[in-house]
Amino acid sequence: MNVPFVQLRELTLDDVEDRYQWSLDTQVTKHLVVPDQYPPFTREDTKIWIEACINRKNGYEQRAITAENGIHIGWVDLKNFDKTNKNAELGIAIGNKEYWGKGYGIAALYGMLQLAFFEFKLEKVWLRVDEDNFQARKSYEKAGFVCEGLMRNDRLRKGQFIHRYRYSMLREEYQTLISSS
Numbered sequence: 572m573n574v575p576f577v578q579l580r581e582l583t584l585d586d587v588e589d590r591y592q593w594s595l596d597t598q599v600t601k602h603l604v605v606p607d608q609y610p611p612f613t614r615e616d617t618k619i620w621i622e623a624c625i626n627r628k629n630g631y632e633q634r635a636i637t638a639e640n641g642i643h644i645g646w647v648d649l650k651n652f653d654k655t656n657k658n659a660e661l662g663i664a665i666g667n668k669e670y671w672g673k674g675y676g677i678a679a680l681y682g683m684l685q686l687a688f689f690e691f692k693l694e695k696v697w698l699r700v701d702e703d704n705f706q707a708r709k710s711y712e713k714a715g716f717v718c719e720g721l722m723r724n725d726r727l728r729k730g731q732f733i734h735r736y737r738y739s740m741l742r743e744e745y746q747t748l749i750s751s752s
Contacts, residue, residue, distance in 0.1 A: 574678035593666030
C-alpha cells in the first residue's frame with residue numbers, strides 16, 4: 572500500500588502546545604475516548620498528561636506522529652496491555668487537520684503495529700471505533716484490520732450511548748501484509 576512517510580518519535584514537552592490546541596477543536600476530539608472532557612483541558616493538564624506518557628506512568632506507550640517535513644501532526648498509542656494474552660488497544664489521532672484524508676493515519680498505524688508486534692511481542696492489536704466514524708472504519712479496513720463485531724451502547728457521548736465496532740489485527744496478518752508490500 573502506498574502511504575506517505577511518517578516518523579513516530581517519543582513525546583517531548585515541546586508537544587504540549589500542539590496537543591493543547593488540538594484538544595480545543597471538537598472535530599479533532601469528537602471520536603476520542605473521552606470527548607466530553609475536551610475541553611476544558613488546560614495547558615497545565617496537557618503538560619501533566621504528556622509528562623506521564625514520557626515517564627511511562629499511565630500505562631500508555633504513546634508516540635508523536637511527524638510528517639516527512641518534520642511537522643508534528645498527531646499521536647498514536649498502545650494502552651490496555653493484556654500481558655497474559657499478549658494484546659493491547661491502539662488509539663490514534665491526527666490533530667493537524669491539513670493532514671486528514673491523505674494516508675498519514677494509516678502510515679502511523681503501520682509504524683505502531685511494527686512496535687506492537689516486534690518490540691512488545693504482542694499477538695493482537697485491537698481498537699474501538701464509533702459506529703458513526705465512517706471514515707475511520709473505512710481506513711482501518713483498508714489498512715487490513717478485521718471487524719470483530721459491534722459493541723452495543725459501548726460509549727457515552729454527549730449524554731447518549733453509542734455503539735462501537737471492535738477491529739483487530741493479528742501478528743500473522745501484519746507479517747503477511749508487510750511481506751506483500
